[in-house]
Amino acid sequence: MKKMVKRTAVVTLAGVMSVGMLSGCGSKTLDGTKTVATVDGTDIPLGVVSLYAREQQQQTTTMYLNYMGSADNIWDQTAGDDSDETYGDQAVTSSLESVEKMYILKEKAADYNVELTDDDEAAIADAASQFMAANSEETIKELAVTEDQVKTLLELQTIQKKIYDPVVAEGKITVSDDEANQTTFTYVSISTSGDDITDEEKKTKKEQAQEILDKMKEDPTADMSEIAKGVDDSYSAVQGNFTTKESEDEDEDSGSEAYPDEVLKVLRGLKDGEVADNIIETDTGYYVVRLDKINDEDATASKRESLQNSKENTYFTDTTAKWLDEADVKAVKKVLKTLKITDKHTFMAPTPTPVPETPTPEVTEEATPTPETEEVTETPAAEDTDVTETPAAEEEAAETTETPEATK
Template sequence: MVRLAKRLAVLAVAGTLTATSLTGCGTINTDETVATVGDEKITLGVANFYARLQQAQYETYYASMMGTTAEEMWAKEASDDQTYEEQTKKSILENLENMYLVSQHASDYDVALTEEEQQAIKDAAAKFGEDNSDDVKKVVSGDEEEVAKVLELMTISNKMETAMEAGVDENVSDEDAAQKSMQYLLFSYTTTDDSGESQTLSDDEKEALKTTAQAFDDRLKGGEDMETVASAAGLTAQTATFDSESTSPDKDLIAAADALTNEGDVTDIIETENGIYIAKLTSLLDREATDSKKESIVSERKKEQYDSLLEQWKKDTKIKEEKKVWKKISFEKQGVTIKTSDTSDTSDSQN
């Protein structure tokens, strides 16, 4: 189940919008219906503003990280024969529908906007209008009504998430969350030559490496310190925490280390596709990692409860999407970015 993409309190959102200027051009009929959730209609104006906020973040922060332009990023094939734009827009619309659905159940949990939150939303919407030109507001459907509605949905959804996750059992025993720790060495089958190119060892070289690894294993089982032995050979002893279900750094390494019964025990050499491992069990109960796992388990329980409620509400509510209307919002044809001190109004329309 896809969770809400935005989980910010209203004041944080208000601050973001206050400092944000979006650029672009183009107009749409904001009164058209994109989807209906129960008896409530999602207008194209509200959907467009929410979608453009997400688009602005992708184009400003992620496109360059991917080494591509925004237009190229949106046109790239993602999965299931969908472009990155189609996949992203599908997720955005689902998130928006979820926010409407969650807000419709707010009264069940006595969740409502406080006077302070209502004023913060009103101020943020007005500030957005002041900070952006009429052309920009047309592109992103940034009239105060649309901005306020999106902020309202986001704020209620954030409060509802806390309410919907309440009551989850937060007691997790050490036994259920136990994490062990180990030190390990990897004798890799891959080397790097002087030119920086990776080279895979030949079969004879792998056999020689196996002999070397076995000698190390014998020394460690004899009581020598792993870091000392590794350093003398130009190797680095790595550390990891794990349980029986872990798969990183290697599932065969994990299985061998998990089979050790006493702290200080050393595995036999472990031959894998990538190289040869040796591990030393350093703790049967790593306190920090175990406590972190407990938090993870509680978070997962909360997520499951949240998702279960949302799924049930979806089954009980008729949701109808107007795909032709939703297609009128194009990321590839209409760029939208966040204006910062390092950027200018450089987004352009391809219409």
């Protein structure tokens, strides 16, 4: 566990951050030594918040480039019709709040027997030194951060990582069988949605669904995908799962909400390996279904783990939010306003230069070990909480990093 924490601390800031500004645009030089907030009498220097905020900005920009192909219009969009606040403004405010919580966690560390070991301190010092050496003077100036402040942020993030498990343990969080048990099924869905679809096309699709159903009834164990493709090459079967016990609260039955009520009603009346007698017709299409396992152990184990993680993240987030509310926190707004996140002022991780392919030599008895690289993507489990508050996006658990909707 200590080794994992050490790696997390090292990789968080060990990379190079490059600063970029559009032509004709600049930013005022920040004074990272100024106090941007106090938490129970402890000063938070602007440099620490600046570095954390730029990490979030860099990660979000990289994500947009990878998935959207562009990151030109993220931060300058207004967050609401009744406000002039931008997503960049929200990111700054949220970054400060995240750092404030980390300072509170540092206060609470002794209560949970959490401390930084000599190995932790050495790894953090090494990472901070590497970070300062790897980045240009221009970038360090834009970040307004000192090496000591880099170490401070790494220490805070490492404590946050270490304190997560003992805090969550206090919650005695469990997942009941009723919450976890999953039923799996296989189905073919033939869509009839769309304003331009004709009655004749719907009729054809229904006939195709019936053909698939008839063949599945002949052999319920058959490969439903092969049967479906035999009817129309564009069709295929997929496997789904839902919570076995029907919840009285529809909002809690998250394993079932992805499927139409008409489909679930039929499935709940089937036995293992049984194909539904009839096509299931919904507002959006036709379904052919087979119930595979009422109690699927693998799907249940996966669901239990997902629910456990989600509940733990929520508990940790709620607990730290409560501590923040109870703490004596004072923000220095005029200092915070000097930190800006805009589309005209970006921080990026440089794209690695491709290495030309070379012939692979024959392996000898003493092959040179390959350095580990996977840990570059590790980040503290709880560090993802309370980042930029932005429009709703998909969420795995707790408060993960949400990002503004891209404008095309």
